[in-house]
Amino acid sequence: MEQIEDGEEDHKILAGMPGEATEINNHTRHILREFVSHVFDHIPDKVITVGAFGGAEEAIRHVEQNKTVD
DSSP states (O other): OOOTTEEEEOOOOOOOOSSSOOOOOHHHHHHHHHHHHTTTTTTTTOEEEEEOOOOOHHHHHHHHOOOOOO
């Protein structure tokens, strides 16, 4: 799930438990967009936007591109 917080990328990886069927359908997207868009309403000047929802391939690519080594 693409997310921009205060002008910076803060994308989220949505996952389910192994062996359990998961689907990010339109209803789930709507609920997530509403939650993310309003969860910080109490913080002045906080700006969060939700972009596209990708699939598993995009999530894996995002994780691979943003790996950090401790």
